[in-house]
Amino acid sequence: MKLLLKTFAIASAMALTAAPSFAQERITYKSAKTASSYYQMGVQIAEAMRTGTDGAVVVTVEESQGSVQNVMEVRARGADYVFTTPPALVGLAQGGKAMFEGKGDPSFDNIRALFPIPSLTMHFVVSTDSGIEKFEDMAGKNILLGSGSFGAREGEKYLSLFGLEGKVELADSELSNAVSALKNGQIDGFVTAGSYPAPNVIEAAASTGVRVLSLSEEQVAQTKRTPLTIPAGTYAGQEADVATTSLPVVAYTTTAMSDDTAYLLTKTFWDQKSELGSAAAWWNAISPDMIANITTAVHPGALRYYEEVGAPISDAHK
Incomplete structure (x- = not known):
């Protein structure tokens, strides 16, 4: 490259x-x-x-x-x-x-x-305190998708694709509240789509411990979206590359x-x-x-x- x-x-x-x-x-x-x-x-x-x-x-x-x-x-x-x-x-x-x-x-x-x-890049952002380390760990957790945006629609689609439909508690709030809600422990994570580094993810990583989840190669293929790698070090505390999808x-x-x-x-x-x-x-x-x-x-x-x-x-x- x-x-x-x-x-x-x-x-x-x-x-x-x-x-x-x-x-x-x-x-x-x-x-x-x-x-x-x-x-x-x-x-x-x-x-x-x-x-x-x-x-x-x-x-x-x-x-x-x-x-x-x-x-x-x-x-x-x-x-x-x-x-x-x-x-x-x-x-x-x-x-x-x-x-x-x-x-x-x-x-x-x-x-x-x-x-x-x-590109619009999918971010699945969770607090380190939530104990979520991989996608399936979101079962039983409170996740904010927001509404009406590409990220919200795509996030909902991924929950269904990966067997989490009905297993995740969806927070009833706007994405604009995600960082404060995560910091205050009201949610375990949020989903956002934007060019990386995304400002709301930067803010979340700087204000509280977060993890940006990686998708497996099989999961990326299931989405039928364009694969994208967020390089290690893009966000505070991100020590490894993150495999995700993009539009x-x-x-x-x-x-x-x-x-x-x-x-x-x-x-x-x-x-x-x-x-x-x-x-x-x-x-x-x-x-x-x-x-x-x-x-x-x-x-x-x-x-x-x-x-x-x-x-x-x-x-x-x-």
Whole structure:
């Protein structure tokens, strides 16, 4: 991994000398609710684009109510539109399936990927006092799932998959109360999904002894989600890697965007990634390997950049 990142960075620097000149580009970046970490990421990307292009790219970050809305807005947006969503939703939109059934539109076929951003990462966080060391130990314990979020739905699904449905006492509270409830002994653990390191998990680990549970290889396979490893030392007291699952998230645009603009955005993102990581640790989880999480076509401009730097791309991306 380190060698791949080093090679990628060197190739990226070489590509810089061959980059074409650009007039100022104005981009609208549709992310998430203002209170979310993904909105904050959008603000960080906007700053990275401004810095990395000496002001040649100006990004305006727009609040969104969610990934489905981001995809749906493709129908009315133009060449300046960049948005974030899990790759799976793009596939559903292009196939007119699930939440897009009866809402299909030819514009969905023009969606193209630019670059990966931090994944939604499942965290099963328990207090060390609870005695929970593995997933099945949650039987008979009080666990907070929250409600309405991806993490809550996914957590509930995992309890069912792993034989714990009806065996866990579910706390009737919002996820925003999780850290204080854990610290006060009102709950034994909570489930949250967010890019790692997740702020609420950092807070919990700093204020009380916690353990982030690992899933077995078999359990990860059962979820049919993308495997992800949270490296040892990510959270206070975490001495070993944590095997968990994730929902990849990617920045997209459409074929209405010019190849040169897509090239510039993609190159600038990767050129600025180390600076992004210095400002916010969740960017350090991004690597060229995560391009493999993109399951639909990559924008030709972004593809040109990836080919120049020798990034791991597949025929499905072309």
